[in-house]
Amino acid sequence: MASINIRRDVKDSFYRYKMPKLQGKIEGKGNGIKTVLPNIAEVARALSRPPAYPTKYFGGELGAQVKIEEKNDRYIVNGAHDVNKLQDLLDGFIERFVLCGNCKNPETDLIITRDSSIIRQCMACGQRSDVDMRHKLATYIIKNPPPKDKKGGQHASAGTSSGNGHAEGGEEEGDPTEEMDRLAKEAAELEIDDDDEPVARRQKALAGNFTQGDEDEGAEDPYDLLGDYINAKPESDLDIFNKAKELNLYKKHRALVVVVQCLFTDPATIVKDVAKHATLLRSFGDSDKHQRAVLGGFERVISESLDALLPKVQPILMALYNADVIEEEAFLEWGKKPSKKYIEKDVAKKIHKAAAAFLQGFY
Ligand SMILES: [Zn+2]
The missing domain is CATH 3.30.30.170 (Defensin A-like)
Incomplete structure (x- = not known):
């Protein structure tokens, strides 16, 4: 060689x-x-x-x-x-x-x-x-x-780099400490998100109706407050993140739907804007739910300017992928079938159709 x-x-x-x-x-x-x-x-x-x-x-x-x-x-x-x-x-x-x-x-x-x-x-x-x-x-x-820390250290070594082809390969998989880190992180995220399930929310709302009825009136929804804040064009993404923190939304995946909808309002620059705001999008969390929420936000943005943005579906998804906001697994899960979770089913179908060649790239 x-x-x-x-x-x-x-x-x-x-x-x-x-x-x-x-x-x-x-x-x-x-x-x-x-x-x-x-x-x-x-x-x-x-x-x-x-x-x-x-x-x-x-x-x-x-x-x-x-x-x-x-x-x-x-x-x-x-x-x-x-x-x-x-x-x-x-x-x-x-x-x-x-x-x-x-x-x-x-x-x-x-x-x-x-x-x-x-x-x-x-x-x-x-x-x-x-x-x-x-x-x-x-x-x-x-x-x-x-x-x-592999045996013999992991740094480059002079001369002896070739040979023993697959002998080391097995060590790559199944590091128990990494696995534990991952599980701990997932568990933490589940706890944070516990009140976010639509069903739970609906049940809570219903419970409210049957009991005190008016207890929530006047109290503004923090997601709306975050949206208002972003619409008022704050100076930086860090300001947005701090506002989300203040509203106690900074780990909520649903906040990402709001952030995406309020931030990506210009169809002309949307692809470039992904890279610009990638750090903010990542900083709310990277669980499956977070990634799905980002995609949901973009589904809504696209559905609002369908003619202008359907041709840009692939570049948008590629930008999200390249900026490590959305990972392969999340795209594949999303791509399984159009969902009416965030938008009308027939619009979801159109977006999926426009994304087909991009998704095909993962197979
Ligand atoms: Zn040196």
Whole structure:
């Protein structure tokens, strides 16, 4: 296998840090055309990063969907992409997420700090350098942290990167601590959301009618208050988030429906606006319910300007995907069938039809 320097700007053939040259294989045709990365696992191992990171990085840089199947060792970027272009993009990934910011050595570990920033810890010079958290991949890494402390360390090692192909593969799956973190997070979210089920709300409203009747009159709905606040055009998304906090809505998935409806009012700039407000959309939470609520908000926005926005359904969904607001699983769940949860059924059908090719990209 052809080996190249991890730092391609270093021309010295005795440079210690090597990786296999990236391979790409184009499969399928038409809408289903895709670029399979047959040796990205080996390349990623040489960089001591999970193969999902560079794959996702390619997708973000190319505006393309990716498919990551760790178990089957299948890593795919949708569309036909020249392998030399991908190799060039990989340089950017290495610069941003592998090399030490101080000495440019590739023997680094990624560490996620308590306040959710990412640091490259260098084994060569000992320095810690920040990763640019504004980069899209940073969000993905926070959500999918590197596997913890493998035997022999996880940093890049000189020379011995190839070989023992699948020996390490098994360690990627089923880290019990990650699983526990995930369950704890899910449990916390269930608790927060307990009063949000439509049925529960209806029952509560009914209960009100049969008892005190007028107890809620005059008290304004906090969701309406949040909507009014956003409509008055606050200066920044942080202001909106703080207002949601003040109203005790900042973890409520339903608040996202309001935020999306009030924020994405201009059909002309809606696709660009997704990236602009992505951090706000993510900061309410990323459970299935939160992601569904964002999609619900956009369903309503689209239904209000159907003619202008039906042609933009795919770019909007792609922007939400690229900004890591909505993940593959949430799209697939949503795509199963049109629902009248947020909009009229026949409008939902039209939106789903417009989204078909985008959803197809995940299969
Ligand atoms: Zn260093």
